[in-house]
Amino acid sequence: MTAAVSVVVVTGVSRYLGAHVAARLAADKRVGRVVGLDPNQPPAELAELLGDVEHIPVEATSAGSVLAELDAECVVHLALVTAPEQQGGRAAMKEQNVIGTMQLLAACQQAPRLRKLVMRSSTAAYGASFRDPAVFTEDTEPRQVPRGGFARDILDVEGYLRGFRRRRPDVSATVLRFAPFIGSSANTTITRYFAQPVVPTVFGRDPRLQFLHVDDALEVLHRSVVEDHPGTFNVAGAGVLTLSQAIRRAGRVAVPVLEPGLSAAAMLAGGLRFGRYGLDQLDLFVHGRVVDTTRLIQEYGFEPRTTEAAFDDFIRGHAGRRVVNPDHLAAAEQAILDGIRRVRAAAQERS
């Protein structure tokens, strides 16, 4: 049997998503050769996965010659950084996201045998505005440039991709706008946020959130490579949890903070390169973000598990640090009810 895709190049294999996608593709018989492109060495726990994946440690600047040499047929671009890291901070993040993508796309444009490009994007592409519709479809234009660095990178990256589509109409390009990842094994800004016992929220705001189980993200990426699905797709779990609801379900305690204070703190944290949350999280926690996934379900014939189910899986993985336990709540409810009944019975008897 001939392989459906002979050579697949995956960027960002030193990170969770890239490593898992590369490993899944390598295990698929329809895929010939899987090459990982990443200047960094994957950490030990991911290196195990990458047994069948060739790793070429190059910077995006030299991706051009590598893609041509490999005769790459499909490129999966996952090397996006969602939050500034300890080293380098925001400048390095922008370098990697924007300049890295630009250079990779330039290399793709030159690759003669390339016929497919799959790119990771984010629902942050819709920006954040108070005039936004409640549910974004793929055709919604952002009304206001978001404050968060990652969201601005995403807008730039998608802009470059539009240019690439015009220049290489023969390459089928798939853009996947992912909702924030969650799941028992995921480790992202959002999962770290919900894993704390006490979580800060923005006073007077209860955003509508949607999550995507990481395993479903892997499935959609996998299908994008071995099947043909050109276009832009929202990828998210159906349904909505509000932030307060999610915090209560996780048994955490919310601490509302006034927004101006939080913005200042986020800005300061960004400037001084410490702290875990930036303006990206703040935008999300003020405006919320819900997308329509009809196009994905129709095109892929695959429905990611619901936001509720994905979040439940996360809770199961992080149940240890619960502050509020549903069993305790039920017990308290019964105790109060019994107490009231006893008092009323006593009062009745006396009268």
Add this chain to the structure above:
Amino acid sequence: MKDQKRFAVPDPAPADDLDRPARRNGHAPKPAVEDKPGDAWDRRVASMLAFARRRLSGQYEVDEFGFDRELTEGLFHPVLRLLYREWFRTEVFGVEQLPEEGAGLVVGNHSGTVAVDALMLSVALHDQHPRHRHLRLLGADLVFRVPVLSELARKSGGTVACNPDAERLLRSGELVGVFPEGFKGVGKHYRDRYKLQRFGRGGFVSAALRTGTPIVPVAIVGAEEIYPILADIKPLARLLKLPYFPVTPTFPWLGPLGLVPLPSKWLIEFCPPIPTAHLTEHADDPMVIFNLADQVRETIQQTLHQLLERRPDPFGP
């Protein structure tokens, strides 16, 4: 039909009677302790506690617009109902004009300085409609800018007034409430009461046309008198970034007391629906849109006059 009703067999005892002791020889035995589990107060306390537990553990459903049905029915409506019944003595006519099920665009006149009329309309619709449907209100983006208020609006079923949201709600078969006058209506002078303002660009009509949804005009009488605007301090409004800064007989003179609405008598009348299903292909025709908007406006204006004749005294019983 009537005859059948007259000879109908009485309904079996309601379910909550089953846990009471059986009647003996026509007399219900009197229990030694009256408040055993199962009496009305006990049930009320138990259901309140269960409500609190569900809220605290996050075990409730919210739709994609943020509408929280349980919170709306369990908390918002009971509070609003006090205003609706005891304070404004609201009377509702023409509920049968509303679709039993499926989409409908309810278009009303806007007045009253703050949008109390929208809230009363949604209570009226929920309580009077045979299916107890919820009205999904479309609000100005100002509402969604303000913390706390924005979340109350979303949880009670509101969303930003924009065509994508309106059409999405209508396509999913909801009853959508809209006030095309916007701030021009709520913020108008008391001397202009019950004079409909301009209807904007008619975005609501194109949403109805595109989805083939019937338009149900509704006239609301009573909201004009709750906070009569005698003057509008424009510089202060600009300073606070508000569309107007009202001066009423009680506000801002009496401070927070000025926020108590005057107890006017309210009448709400739903008018016969205007079908639009045959006009779907004209959704982009400005002529059709303006004509239809005018028709809706005229209907509401005429109904307002009729209702006002029925209510000679704004503060009568």
